[in-house]
Amino acid sequence: MSIKFLAEDDRPREKFLLKGKNSLSDSELLAIIMGSGSRDETAVELARRILSSVNNNWHQLSLLSIKDLMKFKGVGEVKAISITTALEIGRRRASQEIPEKPVISNSHNAYQIFRNHLSDLRTEEFWAAFLNQSNKVIHLAQLTQGGINQSIVDVRILFKTALDHFSTGVVIAHNHPSGNLKPSREDIEITQKIREAGKLLNIQLLDHLIITQNSYFSFSDDGLL
Incomplete structure (x- = not known):
């Protein structure tokens, strides 16, 4: 039966x-x-x-x-x-031991997580780390892959992923293959757009990193969040 x-x-x-x-x-x-x-x-x-x-x-x-x-x-x-x-x-x-989830408590922690994915690329990519209430990374994802000069992220996809993983915080990052660490106008605008969208969902944007081959820029450290 x-x-x-x-x-x-x-x-x-x-x-x-x-x-x-x-x-x-x-x-x-x-x-x-x-x-x-x-x-x-x-x-x-x-x-x-x-x-x-x-x-x-x-x-x-x-x-x-x-x-x-x-x-x-x-x-x-x-x-x-x-x-x-x-x-x-x-x-x-x-x-098997349960692998310890990395914690992001500052921009350097975030850079250590993203640099292996972004520092040596020849085109721009946009990534996000999704965190729980203890700031432990519960999911890491590439959201977009762009051209030489820009990578545009869909805010809806970002927050859908955050909701799917019950995240309370997000750290985003993208690379500048040119080596220029200065955020563009588009970088600033998308950061503000993501921050405001996160407020509605009670999901905090903790930082946005721009990564080059040897260094990084943190929106949080620079007072832009």
């Missing part, structure tokens, strides 16, 4: 989408991994039976071999491999 034939409240995939992953029981998670049950029982019932055999312990389940899993009626080689693969992914994830 496939998951799609279950009562709506019992469909793990639909429940996942409606209520989130934390709402799922262990058996529902395992049912999603397997994808289907058998003629005699649903995927959730099969998952519940498998977990019950190992005292509902994921660590014990991970000790079962492909052949061990295939001893359960309704579990073929494909399901057994899917279960083992998911558990192996979990094991590898647990063994």
